[in-house]
Amino acid sequence: MHVASERWYQWAAALFIGLCTLAAVFPLYYIIVNSLAPESELAQGVVIIPHRLTWAAYRVVLTDIRLLQALGISILRTAIGSLGALAFTTIGAYVLARKGMPGRKLFIFMVLITILFNGGMVPTYLVVAKTGLIDSIWALIVPLLVDSWGLLVIKQFFENMPESIDEAARIDGASELQFLLRIGIPVAKPALAAIGLFNAVGHWNAWFDAMLYLNNPAKYPLQLVLRNLLQGLDFLRQNGLEMSGSSFVRASGDGLKMAIVILGTLPILCVYPFLQKHFTKGIYLGAVKG
Amino acid sequence: MPGLLKKKLRRYFSLYLLFIPVLLYYFIYRWQPMFYAIILSFTKFSLRGGIFGSKWVGFANIQRLFASYDFTEVLLNTMEIALLRVVIGFIPPILLAILLHDLKYRGFVRVSQTLLYIPHFFSWVVVFGIAWAFFATGSGMVNHWLTSVGKEPIEFLMSPRLFRPLIIGTALWKELGWGTIIYLASLSTIDPGLYEAAAVDGAGPLRRIWHITLPELKPIMVFILTISMGSILYAGGEQILLFYNPATYGVGDVIDTWVYRRGLLDMDFSLASAAGLFQSCFGLLFVLAANKAARRFAGIGLW
Numbered sequence: 360m361h362v363a364s365e366r367w368y369q370w371a372a373a374l375f376i377g378l379c380t381l382a383a384v385f386p387l388y389y390i391i392v393n394s395l396a397p398e399s400e401l402a403q404g405v406v407i408i409p410h411r412l413t414w415a416a417y418r419v420v421l422t423d424i425r426l427l428q429a430l431g432i433s434i435l436r437t438a439i440g441s442l443g444a445l446a447f448t449t450i451g452a453y454v455l456a457r458k459g460m461p462g463r464k465l466f467i468f469m470v471l472i473t474i475l476f477n478g479g480m481v482p483t484y485l486v487v488a489k490t491g492l493i494d495s496i497w498a499l500i501v502p503l504l505v506d507s508w509g510l511l512v513i514k515q516f517f518e519n520m521p522e523s524i525d526e527a528a529r530i531d532g533a534s535e536l537q538f539l540l541r542i543g544i545p546v547a548k549p550a551l552a553a554i555g556l557f558n559a560v561g562h563w564n565a566w567f568d569a570m571l572y573l574n575n576p577a578k579y580p581l582q583l584v585l586r587n588l589l590q591g592l593d594f595l596r597q598n599g600l601e602m603s604g605s606s607f608v609r610a611s612g613d614g615l616k617m618a619i620v621i622l623g624t625l626p627i628l629c630v631y632p633f634l635q636k637h638f639t640k641g642i643y644l645g646a647v648k649g
Numbered sequence: 650m651p652g653l654l655k656k657k658l659r660r661y662f663s664l665y666l667l668f669i670p671v672l673l674y675y676f677i678y679r680w681q682p683m684f685y686a687i688i689l690s691f692t693k694f695s696l697r698g699g700i701f702g703s704k705w706v707g708f709a710n711i712q713r714l715f716a717s718y719d720f721t722e723v724l725l726n727t728m729e730i731a732l733l734r735v736v737i738g739f740i741p742p743i744l745l746a747i748l749l750h751d752l753k754y755r756g757f758v759r760v761s762q763t764l765l766y767i768p769h770f771f772s773w774v775v776v777f778g779i780a781w782a783f784f785a786t787g788s789g790m791v792n793h794w795l796t797s798v799g800k801e802p803i804e805f806l807m808s809p810r811l812f813r814p815l816i817i818g819t820a821l822w823k824e825l826g827w828g829t830i831i832y833l834a835s836l837s838t839i840d841p842g843l844y845e846a847a848a849v850d851g852a853g854p855l856r857r858i859w860h861i862t863l864p865e866l867k868p869i870m871v872f873i874l875t876i877s878m879g880s881i882l883y884a885g886g887e888q889i890l891l892f893y894n895p896a897t898y899g900v901g902d903v904i905d906t907w908v909y910r911r912g913l914l915d916m917d918f919s920l921a922s923a924a925g926l927f928q929s930c931f932g933l934l935f936v937l938a939a940n941k942a943a944r945r946f947a948g949i950g951l952w
Contacts, residue, residue: 365853372748376758390778390782393782405794450668460661461658466672472683476683480912481689482682486678501678505671560770616778
């Protein structure tokens with residue numbers, strides 16, 4: 360029979376999956392090792408297993424005012440941005456899930472339009488400028504306040520709510536907001552967790568909007584600072600703010616860059632193992648709508 | 650009728666009230682830019698006149714766009730890169746998903762899956778940082794190794810020849826694991842009885858894949874393929890903006906990066922808006938066509 364070929368297949372599958380997994384993880388390992396290896400070792404060649412570990416790079420990173428500032432901005436935009444987006448998106452979804460409401464179809468159509476068609480970089484920039492957000496951290500938050508795709512996903516959850524609950528609550532005299540908070544949110548919880556997480560990751564990872572809308576380097580989020588550093592556009596020098604005393608300028612070795620790369624992924628790496636379930640559920644919700 | 654509508658409006662009054670902030674958001678940050686895009690594309694924007702006071706020029710911007718020395722090249726680059734991404738990124742996640750589904754050591758599979766999804770959550774900046782650590786000319790791992798065995802270092806990040814393999818390879822690395830999820834979802838619906846029947850019939854793993862697994866995956870495969878054809882004018886501008894440099898503009902410049910440079914660095918708002926409008930309109934047409942094709946060939950569509 361085919362017992363032998365099945366065994367071969369199992370081995371080949373395990374090997375291939377193992378190699379892919381290694382390819383996914385090894386770069387991360389390599390970056391971590393290089394951020395922890397002493398500069399003297401890095402200068403000698405490729406370091407896979409360091410002889411000695413040092414926190415020197417992290418000490419520099421975590422004592423540099425500008426980097427700490429950038430970290431703070433990233434945390435702030437992620438927290439406010441994703442919570443705000445979750446609130447606005449949920450409210451939008453809740454309202455558009457109410458079948459009897461006049462104008463509902465038109466609103467849904469207008470939301471769909473924004474998924475398929477957008478104004479483009481320049482017109483959006485002009486609107487952000489016109490609303491006075493240039494050079495403000497709000498420029499990174501307000502234009503992303505509603506996640507149209509997430510809205511449609513959450514809307515489906517609200518639509519599946521049994522109408523009897525809806526009626527009962529209304530007879531009780533609950534206001535719309537109370538109803539949303541007490542009954543709507545628990546019903547849509549899995550979708551809310553997934554959409555909130557995706558928005559948080561999006562905010563944490565974003566850099567391009569900051570490059571467009573912010574002029575003052577003191578307001579840059581971590582990803583943009585990292586990008587400038589990697590591209591040799593050290594923003595301290597670029598903007599004529601030569602801070603010769605800053606440890607940042609003195610130690611611009613590779614280990615330092617790697618430490619900042621790690622800092623740029625650390626929050627995601629920390630929460631990912633616990634929240635993986637929600638992330639993967641999110642794609643099921645979004646992608647397998649059929 | 651008006652009485653009924655009035656009653657309805659009163660009934661939904663608090664709902665409308667709740668909706669106002671969302672409506673304002675859409676009005677200001679989503680619909681207004683579309684409106685601006687149309688106006689800007691057909692006027693000659695001047696700072697003094699502003700958006701509404703600038704001179705109407707008809708299709709002059711579109712003409713200027715296609716007369717400009719590099720836009721046709723940029724358009725070709727965009728479609729080539731987008732197409733390459735689809736062609737090269739299509740098979741690997743399917744293969745990996747089938748193997749993940751078939752492998753019997755479930756503990757190993759679960760750990761692998763967790764690790765395989767991680768790169769998807771890295772920012773492009775971080776991915777660029779990783780690429781830099783491996784491929785930089787001076788201190789990258791590969792070049793360190795090349796010089797240590799006495800070979801010439803390769804300028805991976807500066808070479809026009811290697812630019813496309815570099816961006817497509819890193820994108821594949823980032824999305825390979827995540828791309829398996831949609832196929833795994835489809836595979837999990839296969840009736841295990843089919844597999845048992847195949848085993849009884851004496852079918853080996855390859856025949857099983859060919860006769861059971863692939864037919865099961867076919868609709869979703871066709872769907873993914875056609876839908877990704879819909880984004881042929883979007884070649885991943887954010888990634889390219891990080892990876893390219895003056896040495897690789899020729900092979901890497903795409904509509905998104907071109908719009909950024911001409912629009913926001915050279916401040917030619919009208920030209921850049923016209924390019925953006927062109928991209929949006931044709932992009933929409935392609936998506937509509939792709940959706941229709943997906944419905945027809947795979948039986949599933951985006952809507």
